[in-house]
Amino acid sequence: MKQFKLFLVLAFIVATSSVSAQTTFDKWPTIKDLHEVMSETFHPAEEGNLAPIKARSEEMMNKAAQLLKSEIPLEFKTDAILASAERLQLKSKALHKLVKSNGSNAEILKSITDLHDTFHEIVGLCSAAKK
Numbered sequence: 001m002k003q004f005k006l007f008l009v010l011a012f013i014v015a016t017s018s019v020s021a022q023t024t025f026d027k028w029p030t031i032k033d034l035h036e037v038m039s040e041t042f043h044p045a046e047e048g049n050l051a052p053i054k055a056r057s058e059e060m061m062n063k064a065a066q067l068l069k070s071e072i073p074l075e076f077k078t079d080a081i082l083a084s085a086e087r088l089q090l091k092s093k094a095l096h097k098l099v100k101s102n103g104s105n106a107e108i109l110k111s112i113t114d115l116h117d118t119f120h121e122i123v124g125l126c127s128a129a130k131k
Helices: 002-027 027-047 050-068 079-100 106-128
Strands: none
Touching: 002 027, 002 106, 027 050, 027 106, 050 079, 050 106, 079 106
16 A cells, blocks of 8 residues: 555656646747757767767757747746856857867767756756746
């Protein structure tokens, strides 16, 4: 019986956090578009496959630029989120420049990891802003 209760608590926590992330993406579709490119390039890079980010660095840069130009939901228009989105845009430009100048794989991996962390910083700030 204790295991069943623990399972229910864990299932509730997972469901709650999933709904929170979905709500952010539903309210701000541009961040969802960026997430698609991020997940399709970062996760392969984590495993040593840099081909996707090398092929899509310009797309990533453009999606990051669109994030700032998009209609940002009022609840997410905080100084912290806007500052993080600006850093994301700058970091995506730097990553694209690094890819175009044939930077080393280690440099590209470090850059996309930093970009990924900044993306998740924004999503976390959006979750905090909704509370």
